[in-house]
Amino acid sequence: MLAVRIWNYLKGYVIIKVEGINLERFINLAITNNIYFWDIERVNFTTLKARVSLKGYKHLRSIRKRINCMVSILEKRGCPFLLHRIFKRKALVAGGITAVLIMYFLTSFVWVVEVQGNERIPGERIVRELKAFGLKPGAFKPFIDTREVETKLLIEMDQLVWVGINILGTRAVVDIVERTEAPPLIDKSVPCNIVAKKDGIINNIYVYQGQAAVKSGDTIKVGQVLINGVVEEPGKPIRVVHAMGRVEARTWYQLxxxxxxRLVTRERTGQMQRGVFIRVGGNTFRFSRKKCAFQNYDTETETRRLIEWRNITAPVELIIEKYYEVIVEEEFxxxxxxxxxxxxxxxxxxxxxxxxxxxxxxxxxxxxxxxxxxxxxxxxxxxxxxxxxxxxxxxxxxxx
Amino acid sequence: METRGDLIKKGIADLLELPRDIVLDLPKITLLGNLQLYIENHKGIIEYSTSLVRVNTKAGILVVTGSCLTIRTIVVEEIIIVGSIDRVEFLQ
Incomplete structure (x- = not known):
């Protein structure tokens, strides 16, 4: 019955008042003409109240001519009338459409530039550089060629290895990967010493160039010169060279x-159950009926947002928990x-x-x-x- | 009211165990407590007021008396009368 009522409401219906002498004949004629009536109510001897569909009401006209009676509308109900009333208010409709258009227009701009993945380079610097290439809050989205901006940024900042720009709604998310700097190699022509980078005891020292400052068996500390680049030989002037060599030392690490x-092992049996929850705001509701039946189990939780549109997320989350049955074994x-x-x-x-x-x-x-x-x-x-x-x-x- | 044709039809229906309401074109009336009366296969409404409804059927005129009677639905095949029903009777 509810479905019928909803259907009638959607299609629209009118409540009519029929006045006349032989109203039973009016009803009989109407139903033989396939006009659907419902909720017929007798008001008094000459008056009847009934509901009739819009289509039926149009057909009533021919019956009205044949029987001497008066039909008047008391009330109009349903969607078509409601829509008609809304569309009569032109300013309201125009306002609504304009609001939607403005929204659409505003979403075709970038409003936020987010930088992710930077460790040493400050985010503001990258934002500043991007601004020069046209990616800034207020930029018109169709005018931004993200690939081009990526390339330009890579050329401009050689600290970066990779740049990925994704425009998500009104957000521009810039993912960057910074170059990991190789330790500076000193050119062979530049004089240098070789020093210790760790504490230890020298095991072997092979000098290719320069002068050994330590010998095997020596205990050394961090920063101590191992191969000297300043070569002093008796009877010769002091030379300064680029020291080269290999210094093997014994070093220690304590862990x-x-x-x-008591060793506890948890082995999965392969049995699994699922629990579904819905989180609305801060409250969690169980959706599945059963509680987990296993005595010992591991839980894996997966959270799904039901609606994720642009940067708006619904406060409703679907939480799926998977329970894997485990056999717990204790061993000494x-x-x-x-x-x-x-x-x-x-x-x-x-x-x-x-x-x-x-x-x-x-x-x-x-x-x-x-x-x-x-x-x-x-x-x-x-x-x-x-x-x-x-x-x-x-x-x-x-x-x- | 029964004609010779009706008698033959009745005989065939009995013999072949066919549903009588279909063969004899009889109304099927369902009464839900004293709240609702459902008449299937009627032949039109004769009189309707809040205390009395007369419906034409093949089996005669069905007279329903009560109070606050309204017709919930009326189409070619069926009528649903709701209200407080006191009496349902056939008049030949």
Whole structure:
């Protein structure tokens, strides 16, 4: 019945008053002419109130002629009349259309320039540079060739390796990747020393050019000169050269790792359940019926915004949680195995830290048992690495 | 009112177990408590007021008395009368 009522409302209907003597005949004639009537009400002996569809009302005219009765409209209801009334107010309609047009017009400009991915270069500087190429708040979108601006910015700022400009609605999002600077290489013609970049004990020193300042077995500190670029030989004038050589030293790295003796493993069984939630504002509502049935499970949460249009986001979020059933197993490690595990972990960490071409030659492991069934493992790794670093010689200083 | 043709039709309907309301063109009347009366297959309305409705059918004139009677829907095949219904009777 509701569907019928909504349909009638959409199509529009009129409430009519029929006055006459033989109103039953009027009804019978109307229905045989396929005019749909409803909610017929007798007001008094000569008057009837009824609802009839717009189309039906037009057909009533022919019946009215045949039977001596008067039909008048009491009320008009439904969408067509409402629309008609709205469109009568021309200023309102014009205002609405103008508002939409203005909105559309304003969204064809860039209003915000956002810079992402910069670490050393200040964002304002990039914004300033972009302004020169025409990408600035207030710029007309169709006039901006993002590819061209990208290229120009790359040429202008050689600190950048990559630039990506995306115009999202009224926002221009500029993604940049900065160049990672290579350590400055000193030209071969410039005199320099080789100094230590780390503490250590010299293992081997090979001098290609210059004069060795240390010998193997010496303990050295950071910054200490290893190969001197100032060559002083008896009976010859002092020469200043570009020192070259390879200084291998033993260095140490200490790493600490804590290891729990109680080892808990969580293995997924492959069973999975989903829970769906809807977050409106700050409130979360469960959408799916069941709660998670697993005793032990891992949860993965995925959040989806239902509407994401330009830079407007709806305050409604769909949250899907996936529960993976897990089998939890507890295992007590013997101390030796735990130490072994911790050492392996530290070794992995170390290889991430060290530069390439570094050889791990030895390691010393110390461990203490702390409370809560944990052990703390200190590992000292001994490595063999090249610790030389070129350092320019300030000649003016030497001549003083 | 029954003619010879009607009798034959009735006989065939009984014999073949056909639904009688279709074969004999009879009205199907459903009464929902005393609130609503649904008449399928009527032959037009004879009289209508808030206390009395007379509807023509093949089985005679159906007289409905009550109070506050209104016709909810009326089309060629069916009528729905709502209100407080006191009595439903056939007049031959």
């Amino acid at each position: 600490t790792e804590e290891q729990n003796l 490690l013997p101390v030796a195995a735990a130490v072994d595990r911790a050492v392996k972990k530290t070794a992995q960490r170390l290889t991430g830290m060290l530069p390439q071409e570094v050889e791990i030659t030895d390691r010393r492991v110390k461990y203490i048992e702390t409370e809560n069934q944990t052990i703390r493992v200190d590992v000292i790794f001994e490595t063999l690495e090249d610790i030389g670093l070129e350092e320019r010689i300030n000649i003016n200083h030497r001549e003083d």
